[in-house]
Amino acid sequence: MAVDPKDIAALTPKFLSTVYKHFKNDVPDSNWDLKLHLGVAMLRGFLQRGKHKTIEKHQKFLGKAHLPSSPSVSVKKAVVPETCRSQAEDIMAGLLSGQEEKVGWRWKDDPMKQSPLKGEWVETKNRKKSTAADRVILYIHGGAYFMGSAAQHRFLIQKVAKAGAARCFSIDYRLAPQSPFPAAVVDTLAAYLYLIQPPADAGFDPINPKHIVIMGDSAGGGLALSLMLVLRDAGLPQPVGAACWSPWVDLYHSLPSIFSNGSTDYIPNGFVHKASPANPIKDYKNVQERLERVQYYAYNSALSIPYVSPILSDDLGGLGEIFITCGSGERLRDESILLAHKAAKTHPEIFNCNKPGVRSYPPTKVSLNVYEAMPHVFQLFLFHPAASDAIKRTGAFIRKIIPEPTNDASSCSSNSSFSSPHSSFSSPPCHKHREKDVSTNLNVLKQKKSSSSLSSIQEYIDEVFDENDDNGEINYFSNKHIDVKGNCKRVNDMLDEGTLREWMNMLGKLPDLEAHPEFMDI
Template sequence: MDSPFAVLKFLILKTPFILRTVLYHALSLSPTSSKWDLRTTLIVNIVRDMLTNSPPSTISKQQKDTLRDPGIKGKMWVSKVTMPAPSEDAVRDLLFETIDALKQENEEYSRPALVPVEAEWTGYRAGVADNAPELSISEAEKYENLMKEVTSDVTLLYFHGGAYYLMDPCTQRSATSKYSNLTGGRVLSVRYRLAPQNPFPAALLDALVSYLSLLYPPAGALHKPVPASHIVITGDSAGGNLSLVLLQALLQIHRAAPAGNVPTVVFHGKVVELPLPAGVALSPPSLDLTRCMPSTENNAQYNYLPPPSISPTKSPPCTIWPTDPPRADLFCEGSALCHPLVSPLAAKSWEGSPPIFVVCGEEMLTDECKAFVQKAAKQRVRAVWEQYEAMPHCFSLLLEGNAGGAMSFDSWSDFVKRAVQSPEEIVTRGEFITAKNLVRRPVEVYKLMDMSDEDILVRMRNARQKMIECAATAC
């Protein structure tokens, strides 16, 4: 929406729809009446209607609309930084070697250059009003003030969601400042390159540079070296995907190193080690870009995201889409859709991973999240799983003030702090949280999905083939 007037116009046009939604909820005629309060019902149904019934728009417009900077005000410190690209190609070459080592078939991918990576250090700013203006001081002074309010060792490396082609750190500031407040730490929110202009693995290369820059600050950086044991990688939706593919890349780099040795790489002229982070916290991650799992369709009543049949690849043509030459997916070549660093659901091994936390609703991504957590737990990864009954995608961010969302934030922050301060206390566990009354019920993490890894991979490959064929015939 371009302005408050546009929002008002939209709501006026949708008045009959809104009234019908309220009536159905009040009379318990809606399938979600017993699970949702009225506020949740209105928000989810309005967002769903906007995403599925709005006139088609180009990828350029969709992207532009989600990159508008709302400004900085209120209870947040934001210090904008740029992490320079290393002059040597060692990091880039290492990533390509890792991609090739994880190939399962004949996957094709582009070979992006190393570029400077922009990011925002975000922290909580206490003692000011919600509309307090940003101070007119330098970025370095903002960072100094931010650090004065940090009360823990937690450093979050955060990747935003948006299907890899939408959103920006500027749109997630309210979330990242909340993350900082909940953990007492600081957040580095990364402006990774977006598709379709920058397909896989550009975002992953930016993520790897960001991680290395935390560990080994380049000249002129505002921060001091951050121990890997203080870093928790976190993200939502596509940002959760990026978090996990970064982790899988690091795990593969460790697997390829000589036994007993920490792998190294040349970064800004120095040979440095590549340790694993303290943990990964996800809410909820997008793990399967083929969208082949049953929950994609089965959980439609609780979902607002468009079904796979309404694909952004079918958007009206513009300067950035379709690409030249054309490809089957906005983010990657069709052949790469099942690569473990594109769809981490296809990864064979998570052994050796640090602890992982996944929170999910009852939504499109539920099955892929369950399958991932189950596999990780079976491979002796300490995995914490929380599922909230009848909740939509990214409910804790969408439904601000929702009691379930607040509970999930508390669980998320508890995991993050434990991962840094007392990792030995983290144990594998799973819980299902009931709607409305929020009763926690234990679930068996090792039995979340009744589907084998082999069956899942077959489903993914079949779905990939259909996507490639559909792109070729413009179906």
């Protein structure tokens, strides 16, 4: 889709002024090179200009805009059956029982369900030649819950697929404000059910949840964690882990970095758009009306529901292993850091993990990587060394939690079956033809002498991830600070207890926007 010439004309002065500022050393962060400075300025300008367009026009443009795929990448379209979505709806209805008033709308009657839930498989064409493992990434795109598409994020997805030697399945979940919460969660849950129990004509066998990583960026990262909570709370099989880039997990904007990092991020001061049929905020210049619904994704009354703001869950334990990447210069930095501490239960006394009469889960294993000076989802800037390093580390995480299989049949581990009032699932069978495929792939690897390559990859994984502490016990919390070149500067820095308590007290409350009028600026 062609770019609007008016947008190019409007952003040209921004381009020139950014170049001038950079060479005058007027840079938001001294670690930024000119390319990154320009990238952040242009993206901020695009999002800022988008506020003066209707949501419908913004969605239409971003839904079609995407970069072409590499010739080495295979893209196959798919449709998730409505039976999966109906199943997901029943599960969500059970979890949200008694909270219908907070949700705020008749979500089961959403007319947008008339459109099929579309997805696509993305993988490198030589994947089976480079690995004997069947790794599957369920990728959930970002876009503040109201914009973006699977195709738009394909240029990132294909990079992660290659780094993790995996195949990715991504979907076009329903967008807000036409379909607020829980529509997006229902659609992502439907996609997960589709993977672990596909219909006979899906073209693939049921996928072992232990071979699935849920991944997302920004709002997609928040959805990934919401889906993990849904699966845990509903008693469904958990995926082996989740990889989240700059996850948006606090829709209250409670924490300090939302304001303190405004100059080093491209996220604008609040997402608002001009009046349109889809827009619940009819007058985007009316501050009071905007405060009555601060997010397009959910009504104010629903922001405290953990499946909307995962960081507000009473207990973030009992989940698959989580890998989180964020930038020290982004507005959502603090919520990534606090979520990592809370999930790993680094300070149980602060996070009230043992409430009387409430089930307590074991700590979730979390790896947190904070990149110096980087903005929100800096992986978008593929030209930058930090972006390349973050993608490489994400791939290493995926390879680590879904390792290469051994020759014996024990590598096909079974999953415990479960049942619910809505459905009954069982583990995917360990098919003989799969064992044959694994054996064939291993022979191909040997013939091509690629075992040395796999060995070097394993050495990198061992170097990046510290599995045990000095006493041989599991490290549930790992925190690395990485510089702009991708070099690890500091390891396992712990946030002090005073700051953790202060941030915990801030959660679940809208910030003082009168004290920060810049956040409501157009």
